[in-house]
Amino acid sequence: MARPTSGAASAQAQANTSFDVEISDKWNIGENPNGGYLTATSLQAMRHTAGQPDPLSVTTHFLRPGSGATGGVVETQLIRPGRRSTTVTGQLHQGDKQRLQVVAAFGDLSAESSSEINHSLDLPPVDLPPPDDCVSRVGLEQGVDLPIMSRLDIRLDPKWAAAGASDHAEVSGWIRFADGRPADTLGLVLFGDAFPPSLFSLLGRVGWVPTLELTVHVRRRPEPGWIRARFSTTDLHNGMLIENGELWDSTGKLVAQSRQLALLL
């Protein structure tokens, strides 16, 4: 849990505020903490500075890998408070090096009735076999160790779970916290960066696919239960790729979308 160490974290603060954070190694992918986990940890501090509960738009630039089982500092700055959305930046440092540069707009997604707009468009949820008929991510031969699977329960649609089995790059499945607690809107940001690379179904073992930049839009607070997710890559060029993701809650409502720019090493 983020804990402020200097400055005043009110919605009026214009100065930088620093928060001490603990970075666990239980969320590692290979030897480094998962980027979605580091982003969600940074967002805990940034949310405090924003004074609003839900991240509407989150963009993280991953500057260097983080380190697990050690501390860190998140420096936040209130850029623009507003009634509908508040923009905050966050910088995660460990040791003397900055690891993440984050910018996020926060708002209140419980205020569903505030809009007079009647129109809506929705992406229908991806069709999936029941979780028990899916394949745990633990069983995939991905070429990296996955300590994060002690914290997350991820079940993949079998049709994407065999290396190089498909003629396109897609992965879909179910995700929840392993300890059974329901996901909040920060959890959705983490879930947006927790699946195996969608290139796996096309190319097989691709090892670590480092993310340069991740943007997640949270669209609704999720109802408790399994989250459905689909990730796909249709743009891979010169060793860089864009992966899109969509997440739905247990009622079938779209709760988040993600897009990341990543490197194929």
Next chain:
Amino acid sequence: MARPTSGAASAQAQANTSFDVEISDKWNIGENPNGGYLTATSLQAMRHTAGQPDPLSVTTHFLRPGSGATGGVVETQLIRPGRRSTTVTGQLHQGDKQRLQVVAAFGDLSAESSSEINHSLDLPPVDLPPPDDCVSRVGLEQGVDLPIMSRLDIRLDPKWAAAGASDHAEVSGWIRFADGRPADTLGLVLFGDAFPPSLFSLLGRVGWVPTLELTVHVRRRPEPGWIRARFSTTDLHNGMLIENGELWDSTGKLVAQSRQLALLL
């Protein structure tokens, strides 16, 4: 053109650098400068600080509308220099108020041969009638004045150009600078925010659709000539929407993708 006014704009600079910029009113949509134009203007300054030519990933939070026919200051900060990509932040101020918060990763997209990755995936270009069989954006009844159309030549596929004519929210067409100069990678960022809202084909006149946050990924340097573009909205909920865009150059290669979170007022 951005001009540094303080600090040293070398790739080693860690301190803030300030650039004076001119903001024209010739790029207005209604009474305020287009957000893509303000972003591209900020990127000119940020590129100077980055020391690398091409924006790979650009995220802008629009805090307040800008003002045309007046000056501004872009404050840049070098966050993380790197061989493959360099992350820089930029803050556009006019008067005593910040208008934009930008973060971007810059690199060199001329270095096409640097990757040993042979795999590629490409989105095929949208099918369009020839530009002369399309409809100028000038002729659309959108409910806002469009000074920007003195600077941009935008031709829309007629099937999307009638208000509320479609059962889904999409717009596609051609775009180029009105003075005939070819687009560079900064121009692509501007083009990613220059079409009428894709909701027009579904809902008709929607007036100004303010963007909260815009992310553009530039994937290639464009060849000279018309740029093809397609924008669509499949996620509209509680007065907020996500619009996705794709841009291709005159050879049919994907050159950029965009996504924005916007408000339907």
